[in-house]
Amino acid sequence: MPAEARIIADRFFADRRLAETRAIVVLKDGVPIYERYAPGYNATTRLIGWSMSKSITATLVGQLVGEGKLSLDAAPVFPEWANDARRAITLRHMLHMSSGLSHRESSPQPELDDTIRILFTDRAQDAARWSKAKPLEAAPGARYEYSTATSILLADKVQRTLSPGLTNPEARKKAMRAALISRLMIPAGMPSLLCEYDNAGTMHGGSLCHATALDWARFGQLYLNKGVASGQQVVPAAWVDFVGTPAATDSGYGGHFWLNRRRPAGRDVALFPTQGPADAYAAIGHLGQYVIIVPSKRLVVVRLGKTQDDVLEPVRVALGRLVNSLPDSR
Missing domain, CATH: 3.40.710.10 (DD-peptidase/beta-lactamase superfamily)
Incomplete structure (x- = not known):
């Protein structure tokens, strides 16, 4: 991992404005190039995705x-x-x-x-x-x-x-x-995924799925690879295109994924559209959960933690810096 990118990633665990970061994982071409956890968390800890x-x-x-x-x-x-x-x-x-x-x-x-x-x-x-x-x-x-x-x-x-x-x-x-x-x-390759259910047996598919940071990263990698994992088409490639296409009613939202694009006036910023890259999109959850997919960089960045939404902007900006500190793929 480039030195500049490592410095930015390490800052998530030292800068109070980026607290409480619990895990950062970065995959480049499917290979982990950075993986770090806050004290009390590790590679086996399931972390809630909230709206991811x-x-x-x-x-x-x-x-x-x-x-x-x-x-x-x-x-x-x-x-x-x-x-x-x-x-x-x-x-x-x-x-x-x-x-x-x-x-x-x-x-x-x-x-x-x-x-x-x-x-x-x-x-x-x-x-x-x-x-x-x-x-x-x-x-x-x-x-x-x-x-x-x-x-x-x-x-x-x-x-x-x-x-x-x-x-x-x-x-x-x-x-x-x-x-x-x-x-x-x-x-x-997401064996830790665990979703909760209500008393009628319906999956809480909007909020209450948990997984390790690496498994959340593998979820991002599935989309980075156009729906393919281990040589199998797990999700149709056309679906990957669909979720990354702007909705008619919000240019920053796709098919239950967020896009790195400007949103209509008055709506909260989701990612970092002023920083780019334009093809980045993400699963995002309450309190600062992110699985960011960047096809132009063959990159997946995961940040998991607990940051109140009204002070989340420094986290978004830092994630943009981390993404942009890594080179485009050739």
Whole structure:
């Protein structure tokens, strides 16, 4: 690893503005060139991905689209939506966070937010059922609104597609766990991946997947390699292109991945578009979780930690510096 890049990477563990960094992993052409952990963490520690879990869920959707079992533009997504305006919602809308469903992601009163309620409080028993019942507040495809509930619905759709008619919660969990193992964990080399479920057996595909830093890096490598791992096409190459293509309603968002592009005015910066590179994109999670994929550099950068979102800008800037300190591939 170049000396300048190593100095930048080491700074994540020394600079208070970049705290609390728990792990940094850098892969170049699939080979680890930097791997470091904060005290109390190591290569076997599972670390929560928070909203990076959304990109895991999108990967499963992409596999099913590639197999012809799901369609990006078929509607209605759920039979419960067939008899009202929600019948126009498609998987494409949901993956682009433009379903139009009423949702409250976060606010100064978190106890009232839909996300907290479906994860931890009064709606947590059956998050998908409650999310599915939400009414429209905008026309499908007309407005971007980030929504963890949407990702839970996508996970539910995956489970219902893979195991139709299965209703017992424990059976649903077991079937989904088996699908994760056979479809992603084994072929992509992510044996530590562990996702949580609600009491109805629906995977918390918007927030609660955990993995080691190296396994998160291998997830990024899967996308860097156009969906190929160990010689196997795990995710269709067309899906890799789809998730990295800007949504119509937000130029900085793709298919449940974030793009290194400027976003519409008034929306939070996701990566480092003023620093480049333009082809970088990422799975990003609450409190500063990043799996950054940079095709032009054959690079994957993982940062895991716990940094409050309102002081996250120095972390983003430092990640941009780290990425740009490494050479382009020839």
